[in-house]
Structure formats: C-alpha cells, structure tokens
Amino acid sequence: MTLQRSFTKPNPLGPLQDGKRGPRAAHATAPATATEPLLAVRDLAVTLADGRRTLPAVRGVSFELAPGEALALVGESGAGKSLTALALLGLAPASARVTGSARLGGDELVGAPRALYRRLWGRRIALVPQDALAVLSPVHTVGDQLAFAVRSVRRAGRREAERLAAAALEQVGIPAARARAYPHEFSGGMRQRAAIAMAMVNRPELVVADEPTTALDPRAQAQVLGTLAELRESTGAALLLVTHDLGIVAAHADRVAVLYAGRLAESGPAGQVLADPRSPYTAGLLAALPPDRATDRRLHSIGGAPPAPDRLPPGCAFAPRCPLATDRCRTEEPRAGRPAPGRTLACHHRHRLPADLFTAPAAA
16 A cells, blocks of 8 residues: 555745755765665664663664655554664664664665764754654744754755745645744644654655654644655655554555564565554554444454563563464564565464454464
8 A cells, every 4th residue: 555645736945856955965975776775774773771781672673765665663662663763863862782784875874973964864864753842942933943954954045044944834734924933832733744844844865753643633643644745745755654553554654664572573565564464463453453434343452561671581572462372482583584575574473364363262
C-alpha cells in the first residue's frame, strides 16, 4: 500500500525548487545516486550505560530507505524506535554507544564528527519531534525562528529569509500573518505543523518524524499527517516515520519495519505486511487495532509486557508472549530471513500464521 498523495499546489518556496540550495551545494557530502539507497542502515546497535551495566537498547537493526520513500518504524514503547532514529541523527544520549553502520548517501553517520552533522542538519536531514516545543523557542516569534533556520543554511538576507519563512508556514496551512505569533499562541496541531515547516524549509533529503502526532486530537493528527504527505510530494524528501500506530502506517508509509525489544521482527512493503503478517508480534499488534466501522469484533491484546533491556529472556525475546512459542523459540534467537521477495522476518515460524492466532487459546 503506497502513500496517499493529493497535493497539487505549486510550491510557494520558489527558489528552493531550482536546485540551488546555497551552502548545501558547496559542502563535501555525497548525495545518494539512483542505484543506491538514500539511507542504508546495517547492524545498528545502541547500548546505554547504567552505572556498571550496559543495556542493549537497539540490537543489530538493518534497513534501507530509498529517495522519496516513506518507511515506518513501528513497535510498542521501549522497542527502540526513537533511539534508532536519534542515533541516526547524532542525537543519542551521551551515555549511548552506537555501533554498526548508517550511510546517508556517501556519508557514514555512525561515529561521525560533530562537524559533519552540523553540515547535514537542516540541509540533508531534519527532525520533526514528538513535542514541537522541543524545537520552538517560547521567546521568539515563529516567523523569526523559521527565518533563522533559513539563514543558518542559505545565504539569504533578512527580508528574503522572512519571505521564505512566511511561504513555509503557508505551505503547511498556516496563514503568513501568523508568522508574528509566538508558539504559545498556536494550538497543538499548529505548533506541530510549524515544526514541520521548520524541518522542511531548507528542503532536506531525509525527514525523521518521531511520533509527530503524539497527544494530538484526531483532527489535528490528520492535519499533521496530511501536511507531511503533501510536503513529501512537493519536495521529494524521504520520510522515516516513528510510530506505534499501525493505522497510520496503512495510509502514510510505503514500507514498514516492526521492532521488538531492540530487534527487527519483520519488515516489508506496508500493504503486504499489514495484509499478511508473518511475525506473531505483528499479528498481535494488528489484532489490537480497532475496526474501521462499528462491529461486534472483540479487541484483543498481547499478554504480558515487553522485556526491559537488562532482562532479555534467552532465545526469542517475544517467546514469553507468543502463542506459537516452542522450546526452540525459548532457547535459540531467530536469525533474520526472507520469507518472500522484499520481506524480512526474524522468527522460527516461517509459514503463514493462523488467522485466529490471538483469539485462539495459547499454545501449551
């Protein structure tokens, strides 16, 4: 299932469409080519120091993201989704040790010096956080902050930066006159759209959206997600969407990667994974979704809770909660395989799952 796109307006950012992106064209980073992914993540691992212990929070995650594509990282709280995204952005906690590889075009992000990230942030990669107030200053107008974002990347005068800031707000559905407002004068949904405008104003190649609809009402959620979809269409940016909501994935992602206890449980085209999940964990998440319309179908839940990083069970981390778990599952960690073209699965059960997996009694 591909992204639903409906944006047809001309891009009001004007000069940002002509490919002349000011300083971005001059820095020594290599863009992705048509034959390679924009982002290639291989065996990414993040361990956190906790006193004398090290906690394996992300454990060998691998995926790719093509130019213009939307990939959703999905899983329960604690699965490692946000930490994976922050590690790619160079924003992992100071106590974190990041290993593996993550290449953005020709640039290796793992272990990259701060100077490289300063050339990438805003130009090639940008963040839309959970809470817009994490990036919006309460003591400056929204327009001033957007204009500063422009001038930090482009050689633009004050008036030109203000014009581009106003155009960016209009592109996310906020009247240019509101550029003179402060963040506290915006609703939650407007603040989140302003954060999207700040992330997109310099036309990065990759946007990381970390739970961008958290704490928003359904109407604001739809506006924010629609804005991201429209800007993807108009700019060609790739999107890494971190979410726990599989309902969002169906309409706003081309592919999905499901994480559990820091590992990749399953990945593939969003439509295929949602229609035919191969991981019992993915099937459990889908069984817990409310139906699209009124029905007598009972909602189901996955029993138990995800393990803490310092209490990972032997074998498959999902085995204590899995209706299909066997002795092998409890002692041997499954390796990732390919049950079908374009799909990845880390599970000892490679066959199709029973339709009533989370409605039938658990296996003995």
